[in-house]
Amino acid sequence: MSSICLKTEIPGPRSRKFTEARHQHVSPGPFHTTPLVAAHAEGSVVTDVDGNSFLDFSSGIGVTNLGHRDPAVMQAIAKQAEKFVHTSINVVAYEGYIQLAERLNQLLPKAAPCKTFLANSGAEAVENAIKFARVKTGRQAVIAFGHAYHGRTYMAMALTAKAHPYKSGFAPFPAEVYRAPYPDFYRWPSQKEISDRSDCSNNSKLCEEVFHAFAEIASTQIGETNVAAVIIEPVAGEGGFVPAPAPFLQMLRRWCDEHGVVLIFDEVQTGFGRTGSLLACHQLDVTPDLVVMAKGLANGLPLSAVTGRADVIDAVGLGGVGGTYCGNPIACAASLAVLDRFEDPAVLAHAQEIGEILRHRLEEFSKRFRSIGETRGLGPMRAIELVSDQVTKQPDKVAAQAVVQYCYEHGLILMTCGAHGNVLRFLVPLTISNQELNEGLAVVQDALLSLE
Ligand SMILES: Cc1ncc(COP(=O)(O)O)c(C=O)c1O
The missing domain is CATH 3.40.640.10 (Type I PLP-dependent aspartate aminotransferase-like (Major domain))
Incomplete structure (x- = not known):
């Protein structure tokens, strides 16, 4: 069973309404990776006010390492x-x-x-x-x-x-x-x-x-x-x-x-x-x-x-x-x-396991996609750096933003980072199941494919 479940157009009508109100009442200072408005979050999944469920590869910028609402x-x-x-x-x-x-x-x-x-x-x-x-x-x-x-x-x-x-x-x-x-x-x-x-x-x-x-x-x-x-x-x-x-x-x-x-x-x-x-x-x-x-x-x-x-x-x-x-x-x-x-040693053991899966999959991506300059990280803290040319290593921020947007529209929350904003960073909950991880990575793969 998949964790991603999109029921409305993205963003949905209620999210759009809240986002409008946000623009009216809230300082424009805090950035927003997605126009999502959360209603509920559990484990690796965030559900928005329109009832759409997203896989969360951001963990609230690397915070909910044990997943949302760890019991x-x-x-x-x-x-x-x-x-x-x-x-x-x-x-x-x-x-x-x-x-x-x-x-x-x-x-x-x-x-x-x-x-x-x-x-x-x-x-x-x-x-x-x-x-x-x-x-x-x-x-x-x-x-x-x-x-x-x-x-x-x-x-x-x-x-x-x-x-x-x-x-x-x-x-x-x-x-x-x-x-x-x-x-x-x-x-x-x-x-x-x-x-x-x-x-x-x-x-x-x-x-x-x-x-x-x-x-x-x-x-x-x-x-x-x-x-x-x-x-x-x-x-x-x-x-x-x-x-x-x-x-x-x-x-x-x-x-x-x-x-x-x-x-x-x-x-x-x-x-x-x-x-x-x-x-x-x-x-x-x-x-x-x-x-x-x-x-x-x-x-x-x-x-x-x-x-x-x-x-x-x-x-x-x-x-x-x-x-x-x-x-x-x-x-x-x-x-x-x-x-x-x-x-519980199982917690770090699982973190290491998902780190290995991520390393392996991102290295596969880098062999396949010309847009990837480098894949790197330590354990499950991993990233891929996007470039417009693998020889000159020209940072490609636009491509990174396009991937994030594609992912969001297909039910995955992903963030960028890097001095040039051209790095895709994976901050998955360390408690994520292998199935959820693979489901999210399949979306990332499609997003990278869409750049080709
Ligand atoms: C390495 C590092 N130091 C400090 C901070 C600042 O933490 P906070 O946003 O809680 O002030 C961050 C936030 O992303 C960080 O990644």
């Missing part, structure tokens, strides 16, 4: 809602916050002892990670990377690499943010000299080249002793699902140790099974000093965390960080249920 998470939310909804950790503490911190602290055993600070959004946690690092080191400079996306608050925007639409018109940004190139080997200049790209992702020569560029910027433009933090996504998310090779991250780790710099991994999008391990760093053999988490952390409730070395987190004194809603009790209860769910 254990729903139960935890309901149970906490019966007790109390809010007291503010700054006024009256509660067990859920403390328990969650204790459990998150165990995620970085090599950084132990760890402590945790909870916030609401990914951007807010990023901001706070920088605050911890600056106070700890007494330094100001922060190095971020090309392709970076860290959110939309001012510091997060400054750290983000993509100008339009994230930064355009919003300057000035906070100072002392520097940028080094991200290890995107598909577009790295000297990569052209390498004829066999099959194991390019871990090519040590390229890793050294990119690291050298980083170290040169740190040394000449900033001065190592002025650097408070280096912040990087283990897989660039919005920037195009580009995995940073483990050897490169290990070089960064050694450099940070040598110069007393706080290494921050932004695992907002890569965390909670998205790459096949609970955190991406678990499979990369690198331990950051601080890890920033959000999205899948509470499977849909607004919650984020900064977890890491206790001596860094302890550097900020009483009242130095916080916020009224930080670590909301219902979100904490949901997150504890998420962590319980991940204790």
